[in-house]
Amino acid sequence: MFRNRSPRRRHQQIMAAARHMVDAHALIVDDNARISPEHVIVLAYGRHQIGVTTEEATNALGAALVERGFGLDRIATSTD
Numbered sequence: 001m002f003r004n005r006s007p008r009r010r011h012q013q014i015m016a017a018a019r020h021m022v023d024a025h026a027l028i029v030d031d032n033a034r035i036s037p038e039h040v041i042v043l044a045y046g047r048h049q050i051g052v053t054t055e056e057a058t059n060a061l062g063a064a065l066v067e068r069g070f071g072l073d074r075i076a077t078s079t080d
Contacts, residue, residue, distance in 0.1 A: 010050060013044060013047075013048040013050060014040070014044055014050070014052055014056055014057070014060045015060050015063065015064065016047075016048075017040050017043040017044040017047060017048070017052075017060070018040045018057070018060035018061045018063065018064035019064045019067070019068075020043060021035050021039045021040055021043060021061065021064070022035065022061070022064045022065055022067075022068050022070070023068075027068075027070055027074060033074065034074055034075065034076035035061060035065075035074060035075065035076060036075070036076035037054050037057035037058040037061055037075070037076075038054075038057070039061075040052065040057040040060055040061050041054070041057045044057070058075065061075055062075060
């Protein structure tokens, strides 16, 4: 079902999904806006046909948030 990919290509695709989620959300306007790792998981599957673990999605989302100048508190947790 899933194609074999080089680790670098896989990482690039997961990061692309995370960056898209950060850019697509209204984080600048809404100080309470949060993004869940599940958003990254679903987008990576839909766009790139790759399965992503919650840990991978959380790490990519954290990196994308920090790249854009946001804090890690923007990652939604299961209690949010």
